Amino acid sequence: MLKLAVLVSGGGTNLQAILDSIADGRITNARIVTVISNNKNAYALERARRAGIPAQCICPGDCGSRERFYDALLEALESSGADLVVLAGCMVVMPEKIVKKYENRMINIHPALIPSFCGKDYYGLRVHEAVLGRGVKVTGATVHFVDQGTDTGPIILQKAVGVRPGDTPETLQRRVMEEAEWVIMPQAIDLIANGKIKVENGLVTER
Numbered sequence: 001m002l003k004l005a006v007l008v009s010g011g012g013t014n015l016q017a018i019l020d021s022i023a024d025g026r027i028t029n030a031r032i033v034t035v036i037s038n039n040k041n042a043y044a045l046e047r048a049r050r051a052g053i054p055a056q057c058i059c060p061g062d063c064g065s066r067e068r069f070y071d072a073l074l075e076a077l078e079s080s081g082a083d084l085v086v087l088a089g090c091m092v093v094m095p096e097k098i099v100k101k102y103e104n105r106m107i108n109i110h111p112a113l114i115p116s117f118c119g120k121d122y123y124g125l126r127v128h129e130a131v132l133g134r135g136v137k138v139t140g141a142t143v144h145f146v147d148q149g150t151d152t153g154p155i156i157l158q159k160a161v162g163v164r165p166g167d168t169p170e171t172l173q174r175r176v177m178e179e180a181e182w183v184i185m186p187q188a189i190d191l192i193a194n195g196k197i198k199v200e201n202g203l204v205t206e207r
């Protein structure tokens with residue numbers, strides 16, 4: 001059974017989608033062993049506790065330095081015994097030592113169709129503002145493995161979502177989450193947990 005560590009920063013709706021998918025069998029062969037937040041007030045922590053999953057906050061502010069924060073995070077991941085690290089709305093940019101340690105074993109969800117609207121300055125509502133600002137008619141979400149770059153790792157799944165006239169960044173963000181993120185994040189975990197995909201030359205293919 002694949003052991004998941006889920007890293008969160010906010011509301012935790014993607015975490016909820018994973019919890020629900022494990023409960024109803026859309027994800028098989030996986031369980032969450034720990035939920036870690038960098039933000040004490042993240043509602044995601046409450047969702048984890050309600051589901052009876054060990055949840056902890058590792059806050060940069062309590063660690064003294066960025067380096068010590070990363071060390072604490074790595075230590076928590078290692079001691080959880082996680083096989084796969086899931087960044088589910090996690091706003092922490094992962095340092096090289098964590099990315100290396102979990103090469104092809106750490107995934108992230110991005111709320112756009114990579115390689116559009118991704119990279120350093122594209123996170124949260126900014127992504128959807130940029131999508132509306134450019135006038136594209138289709139956006140979506142992407143689940144990818146995490147590598148050293150920002151949103152540059154091997155793509156596992158993508159799902160398109162139509163932009164509608166009158167959309168605001170908020171309405172679009174909500175629809176991308178409902179129609180795409182909460183669907184493909186669980187699907188990607190299920191594929192990995194059941195050994196259905198592999199990474200070769202930076203590309204994800206079916207086994």
Ligand code: GRF
Binds near residue numbers: 111177181
């Ligand atoms: C999602 O839009 C995700 O794509 C982005 O942050 C948001 C997280 O939402 N990285 P939640 O905390 O899972 O509700």
